[in-house]
Amino acid sequence: MTPARPLSLITGASSGIGAAFARHLAARGHDLVITARRTERLQELATELQVAHSTTVTVLPCDLADPAAVAGLCHAMEQRALQVDWLVNNAGYGVPGRFDANDWPVHADFLRVLLTAPTELAWRLLPGMRQRGYGRIINVASLAGHVPAPAGHTLYAASKAYLIKFSQALALENSACGVHASALCPGFTWSEFHDVTGTRAKMDKLPGYMWLTADKVVRQGIAAVERGDAVYIPGRVNRFIKTALQLMPDRLALRLSARQGTRYRDTEAH
Structure with missing residues (x-):
C-alpha cells in the first residue's frame, strides 16, 4: 500500500538526473532525503523544493x-x-583514459561509488520495504551496460552492466512483496557529466537526436518502475541501438563500438 507521503532517498542529487528525480518526486508528493558531496548545491535544491511543493527535504551530504x-x-x-x-x-561519474593510466585508488573510489554504495544501500533499506509491503528501487544504469564497451572509461560500462543484472535479480526476488526494482538505462543525457569528465567538446559533435533531457529520462524511469519494468531504456533511438548491436555478430559489434567510441571517449593515457 502506497504511503500517504512516500520518502525518497536520492544519491547524486546535486545536479543532472539526480536533481531531476528530486524535482519530479517532490511534485508527486514525496518527502526527500538528498545526498551528494556538494552541500551548497543540495541546500539550494532543498530550498527550491520546499518553496515549490511544501515538501520536507532532509539534506545529508x-x-x-x-x-x-x-x-x-x-x-x-x-x-x-x-x-x-x-x-x-543515481550517484556516478566517469574516469577518463586507459585503465592502466590511472592509479588504483582512483579506480577503488569509482567502484565504491558505482558498485558498492548502491548495493549496500539496497541491502540496508530493502528489509524495511519488504516488511512494510511497499518499496521502489531505481538503479540508474546506462545504455552502455547493454552494448560492447569501447576503449576509455574502462570500468564505466562494466559497472552499469552490473547494475542491470542486480536490478533484474532484485525485481524477481521482491515483486511479490510490493517492492519494485528497476534499472534505468539512459543514453546521452544533457547534464554536467561530460563537463566533469572533460569530454564536452567531443560530445557536442554528436547529433541532437542522440540526446535526451534529464526530465524526460526521469519521467520515463518513474513510470517504468511503477509498471514493474526490471529494465528500461528511455528513447527510441537508444532502444534501436541496443537491439541492433545485440543482433550483430559479436566481432562486428565490437569493431563498430571501437570506431564510434573514439568520437566521445577519452582513450588516451592520463
Missing part, C-alpha cells in the same frame, strides 16, 4: 567513495526516524 559513508548515511536517517520508500541510486 556524504562522499560515497568513503567505505563508511553508506552506514553513516543510514544511521543518520535512523536517528531522524526516516523510513525510505523509494531508493534512487
